[in-house]
C-alpha cells in the first residue's frame with residue numbers, strides 16, 4: 001500500500017474487504033542505507049494501519065528486506081538486525097516477502113538469514129518466488145531451504161506467486177500456496193480459478209498484486225466474481241477468498257479481525 005493512493009483503501013472497503021496484508025517490498029527505488037528501511041518499517045507498522053483504519057480496514061504487514069534488494073549480503077545483514085525491534089508491533093504477521101529474485105548465491109544467503117530469524121522469533125513466513133524462467137528452479141531451491149530447517153513447520157509458511165508448474169510441489173510438501181493476481185501478465189483471475197478447479201482449495205489462496213507496476217487492488221473480489229460466474233457455490237468462493245487466508249493468518253496471535 002505504500003505504492004498506492006488512499007482511494008484504493010476506499011475502493012477495497014467498498015468491495016467488501018475487511019483487511020489488507022502488506023508484505024515488505026521494494027519502494028520503487030533501491031534504498032541507499034539501512035536507515036531507509038528503518039523508516040519503511042515505521043511506515044508499515046505505524047502509518048499504514050492508521051491510513052487504513054480511516055476506511056474501517058485492518059492493516060497487517062510482514063517485515064524483511066525483499067529479494068530484489070538482497071544482493072548485498074552485508075547491507076541485508078544490517079537491515080535484518082533492525083527487524084526484531086519491530087516484530088512486537090501489533091500489526092506484524094511475520095517475516096516476508098523473503099525468497100529469491102534471480103536465484104543468486106547471495107540471495108540464498110539472505111534467504112537463510114531470514115528463515116533463521118523467523119524460526120528464532122516463531123514467526124509465520126511469506127515467500128516470494130521468482131518470475132518467468134527462474135520460477136521453477138527458484139521454487140525448488142526455496143523449498144529445499146525450508147524443508148531442511150529443523151524449526152520451520154510447513155503449515156506456517158505460504159509460498160507465493162505459484163503457477164501451474166509449481167503449485168503441485170508446494171502443496172505436496174505441506175506448505176500453503178498463494179496465487180498472485182495480475183490484470184494482464186502472469187496469473188490472471190481466470191488462470192487462478194483454473195488452478196483452483198484442478199488442485200482444490202485446500203491450503204490455496206489468492207492475493208492481489210499491488211505494487212509499482214500495472215496492478216489491481218480489487219483483483220481478489222474480481223476473481224470471486226469469476227468463480228461465481230463459473231457456477232462455484234458461495235461457500236467455496238468464501239472459503240477461498242476469506243476462510244483460507246483467515247485460517248492461515250490466525251496462526252499469528254496478532255491477526256484479529258475484530
Ligand SMILES: [Zn+2]
Nearest residue numbers: 097128129161
Ligand atoms: Zn513477490
